[in-house]
Amino acid sequence: MSEQIRKDEFRKLLARQAKLIKPARDWLLSTKLNFPFSSVLEVGCGCGDVLHELGEDKWSVGLDIELELLKELKAEGVLGDGHFLPFQNGSFDLVYCHFSIMWFSDPAAVIREMARVAKKSICCMAEYDYGARLDFPDEFGYIRDKLAEGIISDGGDPYAGRKLNQYFKEANLEADVGAYCHVMDSQQLLAGFEDEWSFIQEFTDMDPGKMDDLKKSEFESISSGTRFLFTPVFYAIARK
Template identity: 30%
Template structure:
């Protein structure tokens, strides 16, 4: 098992990854949390990536302070540029580890993460640390790669899905994270801290514009992002990589294209 803190992020921060992650908004990615936010709610966003969700959350809770914590310096630089572009002035971005949050107990009303636990070798430890610094709410949303479904079927995308899931586990994470949220919450002893709520929601791509964009982005990630090195590390060769990318692009152009995936949503409402 990979030591906590020694995990590797299998995607990196190539432009194709930033494009995919930067398209996320508070509405599309943490709607389950929004009823718990209002002006004046202090918030910590863990693993904010390009910062598009964080910027939305900062606007919702302003003038309260928002802190973003990210382990990758490249992501911090990208997010700072986005905050400057949007004129977000109630946020502080810094580097750090979710396993050792540099804050006192109960420092924030809400602690949030989106697509973070799946890359960790010890999600319960991360959840316990997030709960430590939260006064009211801890929120986590994670995808389940095994629930990804698409039509029309093709061999390149099937190969990609199984290969990526293997590569993600080699990197120290769990790509089918959503189905483990209850177990991780139990292991973190959330039931001793407050009320646990678990729900699910989906992302769906089923228009000509969205499937073309999703197919092109995923093809670029296979060939150009750090995911390429992650796949090569488990033995995927040039021919398979080329087929994966070509089939992603061809799928995206198909008039009948459909893609959906399930996300698990965890809320801890502290007493």
């Protein structure tokens, strides 16, 4: 598969993830981040799917290490590394990351930087931990394991969710750490079925024969109502 198709798949994946996790964000914003903010920075903003939603009517800036992704941004984009934020102390009311902590080589250093440039609050808004994902029937645990392997081979940490307390401690911050839990019903699973399998095909090295068998089997399981998929979304918030 060409590099361009891989990039297109990645953009599609980000948009899909942002949409799937919207209920978790809405809940966080209404219960935990329910203070007024007029400036916002997203570290590791990708194409800005989340920033466009959160930063509406605000001074919003997205920082990412990938220039290609920043080209999609409708907000102000900054090419940079989250470990060395090019902003002055207290520049933004809210500084957050979303689905990015697993990709930082030193998450505590990024969190320290986020706290430095924040005025009111910092938040790791939606982070996964593949060890917390539950699949039933058991055969589908293989999908989870292959996705985790894929993240490791791309340089990420699929078990970052459980480490949020540790990262904030290392950054000398007290954090409110929790999880948003939602079990997708058959209708939701079917709606995202083809996209999920193109993602599995693109980002794992699963054997094509095994993939066809599992895909067929999962379709049958969802259709008959036995499929269970639980992926908690972890968050951590620190106030200044």
